[in-house]
Amino acid sequence: MTDPLVIFTPSGKRGRVPAGTSVLAAARKLGVDLDSVCGGRGICSKCQVSPGFGEFSKHGVSVAEDALTGWNEVEARYDRVRGLKEGRRLGCQACIVKDVVIDVPPESQVHKQVIRKSADTRAIEMDPATRLYLVEVEEPDMHAPTGDLERLKVSLEKSWEIKGLQIDPDLLPQLQPALRKGNWQVTCAVHDAGHGPRLLSLWPGFHEGPLHGLAIDLGSTTIAAHLCDLESGAVLASSGVMNPQIRFGEDLMSRVSYAMMNPGGAAEMTAAVRAALADLARACAAEASVEPASIFEVTLVCNPVMHHLALGIDPVELGQAPFALAMSDALDLPAATLLPGAIHPQARAFVLPCIAGHVGADAAAVALSEAPHRSDDLALVVDVGTNAEILLGDKRRVLACSSPTGPAFEGAQISSGQRAAPGAIERIEIDPETREPRFKVIGCELWNTEEGFDLATATTGVTGICGSGIIEAVAEMRMAGLLDRSGLIGSAEATGSPRITPQGRTYEYLIHDGTAEGGPRITVTQGDIRAIQLAKSALYAGARLLMDELGVDTVDRIVLAGAFGAHISPKHAMVLGMIPDAPLGKVASAGNAAGTGARIALLNRAARAEVQQIVREITKVETAIEPRFQEHFVAANGIPHASDPFPELGR
Ligand code: FES
Numbered sequence: 001m002t003d004p005l006v007i008f009t010p011s012g013k014r015g016r017v018p019a020g021t022s023v024l025a026a027a028r029k030l031g032v033d034l035d036s037v038c039g040g041r042g043i044c045s046k047c048q049v050s051p052g053f054g055e056f057s058k059h060g061v062s063v064a065e066d067a068l069t070g071w072n073e074v075e076a077r078y079d080r081v082r083g084l085k086e087g088r089r090l091g092c093q094a095c096i097v098k099d100v101v102i103d104v105p106p107e108s109q110v111h112k113q114v115i116r117k118s119a120d121t122r123a124i125e126m127d128p129a130t131r132l133y134l135v136e137v138e139e140p141d142m143h144a145p146t147g148d149l150e151r152l153k154v155s156l157e158k159s160w161e162i163k164g165l166q167i168d169p170d171l172l173p174q175l176q177p178a179l180r181k182g183n184w185q186v187t188c189a190v191h192d193a194g195h196g197p198r199l200l201s202l203w204p205g206f207h208e209g210p211l212h213g214l215a216i217d218l219g220s221t222t223i224a225a226h227l228c229d230l231e232s233g234a235v236l237a238s239s240g241v242m243n244p245q246i247r248f249g250e251d252l253m254s255r256v257s258y259a260m261m262n263p264g265g266a267a268e269m270t271a272a273v274r275a276a277l278a279d280l281a282r283a284c285a286a287e288a289s290v291e292p293a294s295i296f297e298v299t300l301v302c303n304p305v306m307h308h309l310a311l312g313i314d315p316v317e318l319g320q321a322p323f324a325l326a327m328s329d330a331l332d333l334p335a336a337t338l339l340p341g342a343i344h345p346q347a348r349a350f351v352l353p354c355i356a357g358h359v360g361a362d363a364a365a366v367a368l369s370e371a372p373h374r375s376d377d378l379a380l381v382v383d384v385g386t387n388a389e390i391l392l393g394d395k396r397r398v399l400a401c402s403s404p405t406g407p408a409f410e411g412a413q414i415s416s417g418q419r420a421a422p423g424a425i426e427r428i429e430i431d432p433e434t435r436e437p438r439f440k441v442i443g444c445e446l447w448n449t450e451e452g453f454d455l456a457t458a459t460t461g462v463t464g465i466c467g468s469g470i471i472e473a474v475a476e477m478r479m480a481g482l483l484d485r486s487g488l489i490g491s492a493e494a495t496g497s498p499r500i501t502p503q504g505r506t507y508e509y510l511i512h513d514g515t516a517e518g519g520p521r522i523t524v525t526q527g528d529i530r531a532i533q534l535a536k537s538a539l540y541a542g543a544r545l546l547m548d549e550l551g552v553d554t555v556d557r558i559v560l561a562g563a564f565g566a567h568i569s570p571k572h573a574m575v576l577g578m579i580p581d582a583p584l585g586k587v588a589s590a591g592n593a594a595g596t597g598a599r600i601a602l603l604n605r606a607a608r609a610e611v612q613q614i615v616r617e618i619t620k621v622e623t624a625i626e627p628r629f630q631e632h633f634v635a636a637n638g639i640p641h642a643s644d645p646f647p648e649l650g651r
Contacts, residue, residue: 005099008032009052023049023091023102033109037187038134039159040092042074043206045082047091048108052101107232114233114603127604128213128230129193129348130296133160134206137184148176152186156197162190167199168346178204189296191348193332193605200296200346212236212290213297214281214343215598217362218306219243220252220386221410223276224595227284230297233603236288241280244272245309250407251386252305256319259309266314273310278342295343298335299602300351301594303360303387303402307351310338321625323357330612350601353612356620358402363389365597366561367618368611370590373398377556380543382579383594384409384565388539391618392546392555398614399549401621403542408535409564411466416511416522418464425462425469425522426567428511430476435497437476437511442466448512461519462512468567473511473524474532475572478639482509485638487529533637536578540641541632542623543580549621557586561593574649577640581648 003016006026011033017026024047027034035046075093078084091108106112113123135155140148149167152175156162178186182204189201189211211230216223224240248269249255259266285292300310304325308315311331317324335349352361352368363383372379372393383389388403411417411424418424422443430437438449441462446453448462465473477483482495489507492500499510506526513521547553558579560568570587573579579587590596600607623629635642640649 004096006030006096007101009101009103011104017096019097020095023047023089023094023096026096027091027104032104033111034091034104035108035110036092037132037208038092038206041134042078042090042093043134044208045078045084045090046108048084048088048105049091049094050087050103050105051089051094052103112233124233124600124603125606126231126233127606128211128297128602129350129605129608130189130191130200130211130213130230132187132189132207132209132211133162134185134187135159137179137186139184148179152179152188156188156190162192162197165190165197165199171199171202171346174202178202181205191296193348193350193608195332198348200348201344210290210294211297212285212288212295213299213602214284214295214339215595215602216277216280216298216300217365217592217595217598218273218277218300218302218310219362220255220303220306221246221407223273223280224592225280225284226595226599227288227290227295228599228602230603235599236290237284239280239283239287241276241283243306244276245269248272250412252303253319253404255309256305256315259314260316260319266309266316267312269309270312273306274338274340277310278339281339281342292342293344295335296347297602298339298343298347298349299598300338300349301361301365301598301601303362303389304354304357305360307354307361311351312337318357323622323624325354325357328354328356328615330608350608352598352601353615355400355615355618356402356622358387358622358624359389359400359620360402362594362597363391363400363402364611364615365594365601366590367391367398367400367597367614368600368607369593369597370559370561373614373617378550378552379557379559380546380555380580380582381559381561381590381593382539382543382565383561384539384568385562386410388542390539390542390546392543392550393618397550397619398617399546399619399621401542401546401623403538403623405535405538406531408531409467409471411464411470413531414465414470414528415508415525416465416520417470417528418466420466420468420564420567421463423457423460423463424466425464425473425511426466427569428469428472428476430473430480430482432480435480435482435495435499437473437499439469439511461517462514462522464520465511465522465524467564468569470524470528470532471536471568471576471578472572473509474529474639475575477509477524477529478575483529483639485642487533487637487639489524489526489529532576533639536576537633537636539578540580540636541629544632544636544644545623545626545629546621547580548628549619555580555582557588558582559588559590559593561590565589566591574646575640577636577638577644577646581644581646583648 007014015030037044187207216225227237248258305315313326330353331351335347381391388405427440444456508523508525
């Protein structure tokens with residue numbers, strides 16, 4: 001008699017297996033992705049399947065009625081104690097007797113796909129470095145006196161093909177009590193990121209988790225983290241804090257200077273940032289109502305200076321040519337080094353590789369997330385922050401550089417500037433006829449000209465102008481004829497706007513006068529325009545330098561990344577000449593792509609190898625020593641540019 005045919009969906013994998021084969025065994029034989037933590041003991045329920053078409057017993061058929069396809073004792077007990085959903089079976093217990101189609105639901109797939117928010121980007125395939133394994137260990141035998149650890153290793157190898165397990169001596173005292181308490185069954189959390197398996201924790205008997213991971217984007221101004229479930233990939237909490245190193249210097253170079261000038265300064269900054277990382281981990285755990293000790297994995301992305309300071313390396317070499325990194329490769333290390341006392345003591349951290357002395361692991365994470373190396377069309381990816389990381393390329397070649405934009409895009413060095421927070425003006429429009437502004441502030445859905453605005457902003461007031469607000473303000477001033485191409489604000493007479501008043505030998509434009517309510521007077525001064533011109537020229541010059549290097553005059557699409565990049569209006573960015581000319585429909589925002597890259601590396605081991613490969617293949621371009629950067633920088637001071645045409649703006 002022919003063996004039954006089994007077809008698994010959604011994979012479509014099929015084959016014949018002898019009657020009586022368990023679904024789990026059939027899945028393994030046919031290479032189907034079906035999860036299991038308990039190794040088929042009917043304990044973990046990770047192997048649940050739904051019979052589709054074919055002979056598969058109905059839920060509730062007794063053992064006696066249907067010996068092969070009905071529940072056996074194990075499955076029946078599981079249903080009694082924990083309940084099986086209607087139509088579900090435990091794959092390790094259900095047996096195949098006739099031709100059948102079996103559906104493996106997403107939650108039973110080890111390598112399930114996590115859908116990312118942007119439809120343009122690929123889903124993340126779940127394959128975290130840390131997983132749980134239930135094993136049964138042989139009891140000790142006086143006549144074969146091997147240690148409990150050695151027998152645990154034998155069981156892990158036999159049941160799960162885990163060979164050469166490494167174990168931290170700190171874990172050893174837990175081994176014997178766990179084995180005895182679990183009646184020789186233990187659940188092991190094993191980390192394997194390609195450098196050999198390592199035991200991170202163990203529990204008596206069956207432990208179903210959860211296991212959590214933390215993806216951290218350590219920026220020079222802010223630190224953001226996502227707490228993820230390592231099984232489902234779900235983001236359970238996201239939190240951010242200011243980088244406490246700001247008190248040692250606003251930007252990267254002032255922090256490098258602080259390290260140079262102050263003995264022990266680098267160590268001071270390392271301690272400050274590690275304490276902040278630990279606080280952030282606790283905050284995320286509290287927000288998600290999970291135990292900090294359930295965090296077993298951390299990934300970290302950051303620029304080279306933050307990278308060195310987080311790792312306890314003096315960044316002084318990064319402050320001068322040739323900008324030598326102490327190390328550029330990815331690093332796998334005990335996470336407790338970076339987040340002391342805040343997560344599981346055996347947790348591991350993966351620090352993404354740096355691309356060059358000025359182009360860090362954050363740019364590598366953006367490359368992983370936005371994948372220009374897989375793109376058919378030429379993509380310019382700009383991660384806008386205090387430093388702009390710029391990638392340009394397609395599947396043939398990718399170039400990278402970093403450009404010192406300074407903190408103006410984040411509202412710093414702007415007379416009415418502030419960080420993006422409730423009360424900050426984030427959107428501005430200026431009527432080209434009347435030259436009157438209207439604006440929106442963070443935390444309020446209404447424009448200031450709409451009824452109810454005052455009431456809605458009564459608690460915060462209008463407090464200042466943030467990065468996206470100042471970009472829109474300058475671009476709108478240019479479009480309304482308040483600014484000339486060189487960035488000079490015209491007088492009230494020349495522009496016909498009574499909102500323009502002299503400020504020394506230059507002029508300023510009044511956006512909002514809140515002094516009557518005790519608030520600030522919010523203006524755009526000539527100094528603000530200059531600060532934005534410098535920042536946007538640096539960004540544009542970096543992009544142009546890469547375009548020169550690649551021998552192109554245009555790009556097919558532009559991706560604005562970074563928490564701030566997500567809020568920039570593409571139209572205003574182009575009017576300002578921050579980015580090269582491109583059809584507006586081809587300019588998209590990717591949100592915090594560096595954070596997404598950290599999350600991809602957290603949830604997928606192959607992505608860790610991929611990012612290292614990408615970094616090896618990226619061509620680095622150093623803006624600091626490239627004379628053409630200066631030329632591009634000067635020309636880019638014009639709004640939108642002194643000489644480059646912006647034909648798409650006219651369309
Ligand atoms: Fe654990 Fe089936 S494999 S219940």
